[in-house]
Amino acid sequence: MIHERRRLVPTLLAVILGIAFLAATLIMSATIKSSIVAQTSASVDGADAVVSADDSTTIPTSALSRIKARSGVDAVEPAISTTLQRTDRASTIEAHLTPPLSHGTSLASGRLPNNAGEVAINPLTTDSGVKIGQKINLSGFSDDAPARRVTVVGVISPGPRVSTNNDQQVYLDAATLMTLRGEQGYDTIYVSGSGGQDAVAASVRAVPGLDHKGITVRTADAQRDVLTDRAMAGSGAMTGFMTAFAVIALAVGAIVIVNTFGILVAQRTRTMALARCVGATRAQVRRSVMGDALEVGLTGSVLGVIAGAGLAQLIISVAGDSTNIPLANWISVSAASIIVPLAAGTLVTLLAALPPARRATRVPPVAALSPVIAEPTRRIGRVRLVIGLVLFAAGAALLAWAAVGADSMTPALLAGIAGGLMNFAGVLVLAVILIPRLARVIGRAAGRVGGVPADLAAENARRNPGRAAATVSALLVGVTLIVMTAVGAACGQSTINAALDKEFPFDASVTSSQPVTPAMVKAISRTEGVASAGAVPQAALTLGVEGHDDRSTEVTGLGYGPQARSTFRDTAPLKGLDDRHALVQASGVRSSDRVTLKSGGRTLTLTAVVPEGADASLGQVMLTSTTLEKVSPGAQPHQALVRYAQGTEASDVTSALTTALAPYPGASINSAADERAQVQQIVTIMMVLVIGLLAISVVIALVGVANTLGLSVLERTREIGLLRALGLTRRQIRAMFGHEAVQESVAAVIVGLVLGSAYGIAGAYALLGSEGTATMHISIPWAQLAAVTVVALAAGWLASVIPGRHAARISPAVALAGE
Incomplete structure (x- = not known):
């Protein structure tokens, strides 16, 4: 029993890894949302109603006094946010209406501005070298924009109602700010009063001039919801992105789980046969296998959620300060971030265990008398071949249309994702044909160097194509996804850089009104x-x-x-x-x-x-x-x-x-080099994130290779004993398993490189080329692909070490006796 439970450890590990990333994704999403809700709540804290204008208009200045005069209104606070040129340093600066010292805003040093010639700044601006008493030049962006030379009189630490952006900021009076930006009116007015939010909002809506298109009056709670939805729009893509790879990790883990339970069934063949001899029914045998699956699924899911929470906390602790979102210091855990991973891990494990459980019920009582475990014969059916070809062809057609036929990004991406999944599903179905045949070709070449062990390894792939495909199926998934990401990122970066070079063939331009x-x-x-x-x-x-x-x-x-x-x-x-x-x-x-x-x-x-x-x-x-x-x-x-x-x-x-x-004065800089650097940084971050996530699938794939080779040792006990009796040494037996793993891994890597490159190029075309605004440039990151190849082959060989050692310990006499 202890030995059997040890055999379930790889399955447990696969569940833990997959669920950890799923839980971390959901917990991070919950943390981001709670942080945004806290931030937006603070921005309208103390207000009962909020008047806001969209980008097409402003709130008339006359509305401020009219709102103050409404019954039930106690106080109003206007706000303006814009960007101005700081012409004394050829840079831009965020400008705000001077805020009152409330709602989290405080005076760090100096005093508040008293007239049109004075301004205050935030601490980040002081870090750039601006001091109290210094004069700076501010201007708008139009050619005839006025310029003002103003004196810094204070440093303000802005609260969330002013701004939470990590930028240099300046604060000045309303008249000067409106003149500099060339537009009269306010952006937002916060209203507080009596009688409740609905009553205050209703009173404000009756003010003349606020019925203009683009001006909206909301209760404070409604404004919080709007601000939260806007802020969450950017994080939703990243959450979906990470969730997609967590699901991939779970899918790869499911492959390993199937193989692991296959090993368990093979090991317990005699035990289950004896149980059938003494009266156990098929249902009882099936329940036994599914009971193990339930135990592993629940245990792995619980441990995965704990590990995911730790991972999410680590991400927040390390990267929290570098994001544009002021994340909380501690993670926030929602009910969904606990229930969904637990349910997903358990369900995936149970579903993955169903095929082995069915095979377990087919073990006849007479198998208890068999001296060895019979190696199954796995033939390739015509139905499987037809299904695989149809899926592959249909998916390829969808991918081609997404890359060159779609006229907009949304249908291109949807078709690309559907086509990629369909095409890869076809490849997995056909892997039972592709992998063994490629492995045989590779084995012939390897036989000239590796001798008899290499020849035997190639023959094993031919004799049992199903096992050969199962051995490296998880590795094929990982390699394909990593190559797809690397090639797609390289094509995207090359295309964007080429577009920048075309629009800005120089690194920077300095323009001046003088x-x-x-x-x-x-x-x-x-x-x-x-x-x-x-x-x-x-x-x-x-x-x-x-x-x-x-x-x-x-x-x-x-x-x-x-x-x-x-x-x-x-x-x-x-x-x-x-x-x-x-x-x-x-x-x-x-x-x-x-x-x-x-x-x-x-x-x-x-x-x-x-x-x-x-x-x-x-x-x-x-x-x-x-x-x-x-x-x-x-x-x-x-x-x-x-x-x-x-x-x-x-x-x-x-x-x-x-x-x-x-x-x-009047000079400003437009740097295309900075844009290129930002593109490079985005691509680098994406690559690190994706490869880090996909590394999990590779780790799980290693477990899968080791598990399948372990099952191979069980199935081929008699064969191994015979080979030992015919003179193969322990070293040659180990080498045979090493050659088998490497040959099949080479086949998987070849297929993964071809598929991943095609998917990456098609994805780049769908993302960047579908709108017709960019000329696509295909770029293959050869160094990265070479690194993926080396790591995958080394991983395949490493996974064969333990099964090879187990096989080498089989005694010829014991194996032939079937003991």
């Missing part, structure tokens, strides 16, 4: 981490097409000199540009047209080159700086292009540029 002077370009070039910089002069030109007098239009001419052109990482946008050709993006112009450019009394005729994918709405002509000087002498630059040095940290260079441009 002309860019040589001194500014020199300051940019001397900034640490900058490789090159060049100004781009521009002028208003009139464009005409020879032979078409009616095709005259106003365009902006941009001049690119040697320094500006040296900043381009991708020179494709400048292809065809020289002193005799102009790159034209304007309506009515085709490549090879002769165009005339006019400015003042000067006229210049050039040949037009229309770039691929040109946007005619830009009304733009790209010229060499020499050509622009001919048609518009003295054209002033308002933009400078920047290229970062190779190997530098984009954010550090951008920060250094911000400091270098401080003496130049």
Whole structure:
């Protein structure tokens, strides 16, 4: 009995691992939701009703006094949130209406602003070097936006009603803030009163001017629900993402559970046969097996929930401060996060144990007299072959349509997921054909090096294809998913980088409302981490097409000199540009047209080159700086292009540029390099998360390989004894099992590499190419795939060590005697 229970340990481990990630996912989701609810509750704390405006409008300033005058209203608190330019540092800053010192907001140092020339800042802004008494410049984003030079008089620690964002913030009076952002009105008004939330909200709704489209009056509780739903929208995708992989871990675990209970049934063949001899019924035998499954399922699920809670707490402790959500210090456990994993683990274990339980009821009483366990003969049926081919073909067709046929992302993703699942299900059905045949081909090559043990291993795969497929089915799932993720991420990153290179072929651009002077370009070039910089002069030109007098239009001419052109990482946008050709993006112009450019009394005729994918709405002509000087002498630059040095940290260079441009008011930076770095960071985080989750399926797969090989030892006792009698040494027996595991693992890896690469490419097309906004770039991460191959093969061999040792201990005499 103790020995049999030890055999159930791998099954218990599979259940624990799968349930741990499912429980961790649900607990993290519950924790995120409770943290968001706490945050949103705090943001409306003390209010009975909230007046809010969407992005298309604002609340009229006159509404504030009208709301105050309503019966039942005791107090109102308006709020404004926007983004302004901080022109003294060429950066942006979050701006808010100066809040009252209540609802979690406190004065850290200094005092509150008293007039239009004063502002307060948050502690994060002080960390960037801004001190009390310092003057800063604030401006809006429009070309004619006013600018204000203001003095910092205090530091405010904002409460949740102001903002919970981890950004630099400035607080100023309503009139100045409205003027700077170029829009009058408030974003939100918090109302407190008497008579209950419904009564206060009803009284406020009667205020004239609040019936405007885009303005909503809600009770405080309703506002909490709205804010919670908005905040949860972003976390729902991640929760679903993690849940999907937890389900995958459970599915892979189910494969291991089936194999483990298969071993249990094989080991207990004689015991169950003797039980049948003394009167046990088929139902009693089935209940015995299912009883073990229930025990393992419940125990593993309970331990998995405990492990998942610990994992969720570890994630919060380590990564809580790095998220945009102010997570609580301790996890929150909901009823669903406990009940769902317990039910799922138990149900999956019971369902996985049903096939072995059915086989157990078929053990005849006469099997008790059999000296050895007979190795089953597993033939490939035609029905299985047809089902597998149909699933594979239908899934492939859906994947192809999702990749190249869908015209929007949602149907592409749905079809891609359905097609991938269907296609892979077909592969698993056909694995009984694919894996043994590939293993035989691999075995022939290995036989030249591994000798007799390798030849015997290949023969074993041919003789029992079902067992060969079962041995590495879980490993095939893990390899396919990891390769799919790696290839899909590589294709996505390559495509996004190419799109960024096309839109921003340089690393950063500095724009200024004032002309860019040589001194500014020199300051940019001397900034640490900058490789090159060049100004781009521009002028208003009139464009005409020879032979078409009616095709005259106003365009902006941009001049690119040697320094500006040296900043381009991708020179494709400048292809065809020289002193005799102009790159034209304007309506009515085709490549090879002769165009005339006019400015003042000067006229210049050039040949037009229309770039691929040109946007005619830009009304733009790209010229060499020499050509622009001919048609518009003295054209002033308002933009400078920047290229970062190779190997530098984009954010550090951008920060250094911000400091270098401080003496130049009106200058602002747009960094494509920062966007590339953010894409890289997102891809890296996703890869670490996914591979970490999928590593669980690989661990479970190892257990599955070891279990199936262990069952093979039981089934092949007589064969192993005969081989030992014919002269095979213990070492050769161990080598035979090692070759068998590696050969079948190589077959699984080959299939997994092909399928995973295809799924990854199709997924990238469905996600990025379906909208037609990006040109897909296929990228294969060869180094990562090589690492996956090495790890999978090493894992397959490692899983064969213990079964190989057990087989090597079989005595020829004992095996042949059937003892």
